[in-house]
Amino acid sequence: GAVVSQHPSWVICKSGTSVKIECRSLDFQATTMFWYRQFPKQSLMLMATSNEGSKATYEQGVEKDKFLINHASLTLSTLTVTSAHPEDSSFYICSAEREDSYEQYFGPGTRLTVT
């Protein structure tokens, strides 16, 4: 149990286009999901906290108009990178918190390359 999926696993897009990444909890409900970003050989940095049915909470320095988050149901959160630029190229990872504990489970990540 406690499986989190992400789609797509990798994507290449042109500068100026938008990309949507989906994060799903497959076998449990998650009121709260989180989005992280990881640059090569670095740790995970929290971007935002996604709450079902309400607005996301963004970390300082993360542009909310650029990284749109929607948590439409208890099993799905989406991250849309709008007007992507090469500096947005990174590994994006989501996590979901089980409703019955504080333990978090992570998706396999999405590798975004903006050309």
Added chain:
Amino acid sequence: GIQVEQSPPDLILQEGANSTLRCNFSDSVNNLQWFHQNPWGQLINLFYIPSGTKQNGRLSATTVATERYSLLYISSSQTTDSGVYFCAVGDTNQAGTALIFGKGTTLSVSS
């Protein structure tokens, strides 16, 4: 905010050796998790251990919350243990608390 420090940053072992990874944190925590990130980037849950001791096969972990540290033990290491090990903490006892990650320990096990 809370600071998380992991040591050592890098560790090279021969297959069969034992190792201890350490995680220090600067304030009280209510959530502490250990992860193994495989070469494809997937974070694999090893332990959810805000306090106490747990064991799972060749791996075990101990968190001494009052002294603000956690240890991950790997015994009889195998090449498949290679990768980055992260410690991450949450500093409140409320749902929806994000994890703060340490910088990780990169483990390389050779045969």
